[in-house]
Amino acid sequence: MTHVLPSGKRKIFGLFLLFLIFIGAVLASIVFGVMDISWKSAIEAYTQFHGTNEQIVIREARVPRALIAAAVGASLGIAGALLQAMTKNPLADLSIFGINSGASFFVVVAVSLFSVSSLTQFTWIAFVGAALSGMAVYFLGSIGKDGLSPVKLTLAGAAMTALFSSLTHGLLAANEKTLEEVLFWLAGSVAGRKLEMLWTVLPYMIVAWLLALVIAGPINLLMMGEDVAKGLGQRTLLVKIATGLLIVLQAGSSVAVAGPIGFVGLVIPHIARFLVGIDTRWVVAYSGLLGAVLLLGADVSARLIAMPKEMPLSVMTALIGTPFFLYAARKGLARS
């Protein structure tokens, strides 16, 4: 397979370049918006805080937003890369896996039936929902003779999504008050999220990022085929379970903070593989940075496109992602 960055040196250089782009995206996210802010005051908000409106916007809205977008984007990208590598399925994505809709459903149930309203509780509920629905789809998609095939997986995901989203709609229709409380979260966005929400989950995210790099090597082996991996002494089940845990950890914490955001996990690994080939270690590293850049970029453009209103971020990513999905579906099936 041909890819853009063949040698190790170029890959490292590329990573460095990508890191610079990432820093640029973070800065752009802080500076651009309904209220354009100069670089100088952005820095002054932290060095000489006077409590002016502009400085408060920076500290309370812009910086949290940029950091959350970066962390969530990186997690979604890496989770997608692991998911696609493990399932050997170019169509795998967190939203297709039903993880997003599962998390949404659990949150809506908690809000409408148990009157949960604190954000920390939201976080844990979304986490549990993401984990349960992800496991259900994996189980449904992989039972049977030929294991986890793209079509079975897609259908299993669509089934769970249909189940959860119709039940979610039902609950919301029956209980209008809930609608106002959760619609905002359900839309999937990094706007208006508090920094504390990120601090709750960031430790898990960071651990998952690092472990993803560690487990990428064993996954490479697993991708050569389960029998080969077993023959070389790998405990394949252990690798699969560990990978699954990492995926759920990242998906759950992302969805808890930002709501259901789809397609980042689908698109990013494709771009990463285009750049560095199929070595999972590089794909994971690139996917993290690329995911952060994509989400920061999507968030900034969601702000700028519909000024002074905002497009929901999840809509932006879905609109970017769908053509990708269609392309991958056509290409992937042409090969098989």
Place this chain on the structure above:
Amino acid sequence: MKKYVSFRINRPPVSMLLDKKAVWVTLALLIVTLLALIISTGIGTLTIHPLDVVKALLGIGSEQDRMIIHTFRLPRSLAAMLVGAALAAAGAILQAVFRNPLASPDIIGITGGASVAAVAYITLFETASIRWLPFVAFLGAALIALLIYGLAWKNGVTPLRLVLIGVGLDFAMHALTTLLLVSGRIHLTSKAKIWLTGSVYGTAWHDVGTLFLWTLVLIPLAFVCGRNGNVQQLGDELATGVGSALQRQRFFLLLISVGLAGAAIAIGGAIAFVGLLAPHIARKWVGSTFGALLPVAALVGGLTVLLADLVARTAFSPVDLPVGIFTSAIGAPFFIYLLYRNRHQ
């Protein structure tokens, strides 16, 4: 005892094999549906005895009964039935075309397309008349079906590509729906939410008339193409081999299915899982011969939505819940069970 009765007339030249079992099942279902219709129109805030319902239907009951039944309950019940029948027939056709037991209008994105169009109409044109909503929803369903078909085309259309493309587009449709819901005003949003769940609340006689017309034209048409449906079950190569004009038939069947689903969604909103559930129950009873499957599926679908709506409007009275909640509550677990059962295919 022979399984089939052959039926043949020379002029015009029509012949068919009637599956005895299918005929009995169909008749039994018709009777059950009629009974359900009579009983369910009697139940409500004001309960009317079934006998009085029959009298009112025949035009000889008390004036109050006639008024309640004729203006409120009957159109709603009939609409529920027809919506269910149309969705189920659409599902039965899709499952035959896609050769996939998991296909249905709501899974492959047709309902999603209709939803975007309808929600856009509700939230963007606040003052526009609700009368045009069915038309708009139908248009959405038709457009998305064309798009799915076009994108899946590559020297012909394979069932697999159609399903994947449909599911993919469904995600985009969800995103657009979310966008509209979030950017719309809150009172319009809740109206759209009820539509999205699927409800036959407040359907009037002209809705029933429209739906009846669609089903009256399209279900027989599906019958005519049905024979091809049987051949398609054998797989693409074999079907082409025995001389079936596969791509053209597939397109026509798809078109009929979209017509049925579109009309049903237009009146009843995005009622989920009926299109999936009913054909499966029908298959269990009469097997997968298309000609027997279609009417039985339609009747099962009609009965399902009728009963679901009865529960929806009475169980939590005075709250009138959207019927779609109940079809989902039954349908979704069943779908997952199906996925599990079909694991070896």
